[in-house]
Amino acid sequence: MSHISAGVEYALHCLLYIADPQGKVTEASVRDLSELQGVPFDYVAKLFTKLHKARLIIATEGAKGGIRLAKPPHEITVLDVVDAVDGRKKLFDCKEIRNRCAVFEDTPPSWASAGLCAIHSLMIEADNSMRAVLAAQTLAGLAGQFGRKAPPEFGQQVSRWLGDRGSRRIP
């Protein structure tokens, strides 16, 4: 298990499919997005309710419902998605060992617990450094990288795949 979960990966890949770099608003259902990528639907559905609570997406309920980005893709950072899905979990959980020292005998002096533990503060610095990298990249940036690799006809193929499913939806 890694610190940044598979849920984040699922969410990012799904979001990239509805993140048009030109800013065109694209809507799709969670089922389409999950099956398009071979990823468990029920699980992804839960992820999207988290993204919804974080106000990163807008959902329309009912038949023909779906989701779309709540903001243009260049305003949604990867860090936003990570925090929405994984819930701002800490890189390191300081147990304040410094004032458990046996020579204190149950009454640690004030200097021991003053300020932040040196180890803890270093870990916070490391955490912030990591988060800064994630905050510097947006969905638009990622989609742009992907778009430069994919051939131009790929976008049409995806649209057709989604369209075929859509036309089949309500017989």
Add this chain to the structure above:
Amino acid sequence: MSHISAGVEYALHCLLYIADPQGKVTEASVRDLSELQGVPFDYVAKLFTKLHKARLIIATEGAKGGIRLAKPPHEITVLDVVDAVDGRKKLFDCKEIRNRCAVFEDTPPSWASAGLCAIHSLMIEADNSMRAVLAAQTLAGLAGQFGRKAPPEFGQQVSRWLGDRGSRRIP
């Protein structure tokens, strides 16, 4: 559970007690170090065998045996300890979702899996950024921060505490 485990915290706190900023070689037993800090002995013992395999410490076996740093404390980085204890685990585990796309139909084209996934490469960048912070701090640096906070008599108190135990060891 956090990405950087409690084991790392235990190990760092223990190592700091035998990391003399002046470079004086200090030796102590794992039992002393663990009980000095109110931390489970058996668990810490396992951590120290990991540190031993990573060649960060030197252990002398038998009665009156113990542990000392294998290198001067300014040559042991926090990252060394993290990797030794947690085993270089990845921040993010890419599942290569990009070539599961349904429009590929079981035969993803070469461009899809070419190079590194954009999400994956961003996560690697974030990981490296975090590791760089940990690699920039050494045991000597941490010990120095701690030493500036602790009053001068604290070192003597710890020595006395360890000495009292030592004199009691073999009756």
Add this chain to the structure above:
DNA sequence: GCGATGTTACTCGGATACTAACTGTCCGAGTAAGCCAGG
């Protein structure tokens, strides 16, 4: 025609297994220092 009804697909949210990793504990093996009795 046109409105009421039913069906379908969708998002939401709770409940629940299953799995992997971390934490903590127990125990035996091998090693070396000090003690002590017998020569």
Add this chain to the structure above:
DNA sequence: CCTGGCTTACTCGGACAGTTAGTATCCGAGTAACATCGC
């Protein structure tokens, strides 16, 4: 004196239970679009 055995404390390493978080699945509730039926 001194040599061999004994006790003790130490590091090493395997085995294992308890806990927690992540992953995945199932199911019901509420909502909205479309089709159908009755008038």
